[in-house]
Amino acid sequence: MDIDEWEKRYSMAFSSISEILDNINGVFVAYNSNVDAIKHVSEKDIHKLISIVGAKAVQQKVTEYPREIQDPVDLVARLVIAMRDGKAAEVPTYTADTHKWLMDNMVFDKARMGGQAGIISNLLSNLGVNNVITYVPWLSKEQAEYFVDAPNLKYPVIENGVLRLKHPHDAYDVNQLPKINWIFEFSKGTKVEYDGEIFEVPRDNRLIISSRPPWLRIDMSEQLYDQIPHMNGMIDGAILSGYQMIKEKYEDGTTYHDYVKKAVDVIKRLKEGSPDMRIHVEFTSIQNKVIRRTILKDIVHKHASSLGLDTVEVANALNVLGHEELAYAVISKGENSISALYEGAVKLLCELKLERVHIHSLGFYICVASKDFPLTVEEHRDALMFSSTLAAAQALHGDIGSLEEGGTGLGVPISERGHDDLEQLEKYLVRRDVCTGTEFEDGCVCALNHDLIVIPTKVVQDPVATVGIGDTISAGAFAAILAMIRKKGAEDRGS
Known part of the structure; x- marks a missing residue:
């Protein structure tokens, strides 16, 4: 055809x-839903990150291919790998130090709803599906704010032993901390150079640094x-x-x-x-x-x-x-x-x-x-x-x-x-x-x-x-x- x-x-x-x-x-x-802190990585940005942690250290970590982010070198290495291959990836980090280091060295461009369940819930609500019942075990006040304000979007809560469906804006746990992921987006053609290596990003894609705090269940x-x-x-x-x-x-x-x-x-x-x-x-x-x-x-x-x-x-x-x-x-x-x-x-x-x-x-x-x-x-x-x-x-x-x-x-x-x-x-x-x-x-x-x-x-x-x-x-x-x-x-x- x-x-x-x-x-x-x-x-x-x-x-x-x-x-x-x-x-x-x-x-x-x-x-799963979370708040995504989104950063579009430019040539200047990746050069800055490599210079902070050291090009040789990045080269060594690229070879080792870290499966989780334990320190800034792991993070930069996985970003270089994702940009080199032009492939989407998601890598976990179990320490809050990663977010702190990023906030000190890389300001994000914007924040939005993240996480598969969060994104899907908002999508189906906006498409007009009659009842979208969303559930995330760690619904914080900050997280609730990123759910769309639609009457067909509901969150299950138990009140006096009875199931009630409320909008997430009215159902969050006041004591719950937010889960924040970093999304590094990069564009085709971006040049990356470090420790004698040089390449251009082959296609638009992104790397997700997924926060996994100990209370996440x-x-x-x-x-x-x-x-x-x-x-x-x-x-x-x-x-x-x-x-x-x-x-x-x-x-x-x-x-x-x-x-x-x-x-x-x-x-x-x-x-x-x-x-x-x-x-x-x-x-x-x-x-x-x-x-x-x-x-x-x-x-x-x-x-x-x-x-x-x-x-x-x-x-x-x-x-x-x-x-x-x-x-x-x-x-x-x-x-x-x-x-x-x-x-x-x-x-x-x-x-x-x-x-x-x-x-x-x-x-x-x-x-x-x-x-x-x-x-x-x-x-x-x-x-x-x-x-x-x-x-x-x-x-x-x-x-x-x-x-x-x-x-x-x-x-x-x-x-x-x-x-x-x-x-x-x-x-x-x-x-x-x-x-x-x-x-x-x-x-x-x-x-x-x-x-x-x-x-x-x-x-x-x-x-x-x-x-x-x-x-x-x-x-x-x-x-x-x-x-x-x-x-x-x-x-x-x-x-």
Whole structure:
């Protein structure tokens, strides 16, 4: 299908999904939100940071590839690595000294809502989803201020043993400290020079320094846990994220096993009385391989319905599941990387017992779904195009204030490079007898044991910001799917 035909399909998909979004009763969103301190890193900025900590020290740390930020040299080294590779990354820091050092040496440009659950909650509220029930265990006054002031956005609290839904502005803990992450955004073409090394940043992207204070727990009070089933009539699905904050060991003697069990118990509780409720887990960069594997095997496996990831996260997931060679092929820059991405998606779908795996890459999305998924491949394609339109609007404006504003993404052109990349995947699939070229033409393929949906995406050449685009993609597609499932259910009952 040529790009002009894809553009027509985009317009129809966005229009059709927009008309049925209010079919959704509601969505539960948890766990992670924080305040993002955003800094766009210039050549002058990176030179200043390197000069403060020392170029030779940075070179040594770059070689060591620190997995967490313990001191300023770790931080600068990981920033250099992210800029060199042009790849998004998230690295934890467990000390407040990191934030203090940054405040002393690097003034941020602006602050905004951060964290997957926080960003997704605001997005769905602004799109007009009826009930967006957001939950973050560490809701401080500062954090609450970054939630949009919308009547459909609600936060669960227990008053006199009864579940109440209030706006986050009226539900925060006055004693709770805020969680602040630093987001370093950098632009293609920025030059970096240190200790005899020189390179230019290959693409726009960002590094997230994720604050992990000791009080940070993916948890829920017993009272709220007991009341979860009371939300079931108000929600059709849940989007869960933030599991990357689980630690192997805690100061009080608890371990990751304790918090993984709690996470699974919440999912089971959500499904009580609604066994068909869709649960989407939004994955992210997880440095600790034990935690990464545990999240996939013990939380996502069998308990989630849907998984959202980017290319690097697919490789990370495959690596800890024992598919090292395929993981390497996914992140390689050769012509086989897109076919490896498809094969990786199929492995995740089958091994984790999921209904769908949605992968977003620059220029295209790949989604594989189980054969018994309640939507047709064409409907699933509409969901992906709806989410791509929202992502383009997010990149254009830095935020989406309404469904109408989300529609401005239709004016962004489809990526020619993404369109060409899909041709490589087509050749691979035809060679493997997965489908014919004609069957691949419209992005909808019914393979032997799964469905495949692929689309070229709309890409903004100079995005206002990159933070939150992946969350917008996954949440937009998942919301579209919930709306279509609700519509089908109503039609079936009517017939």
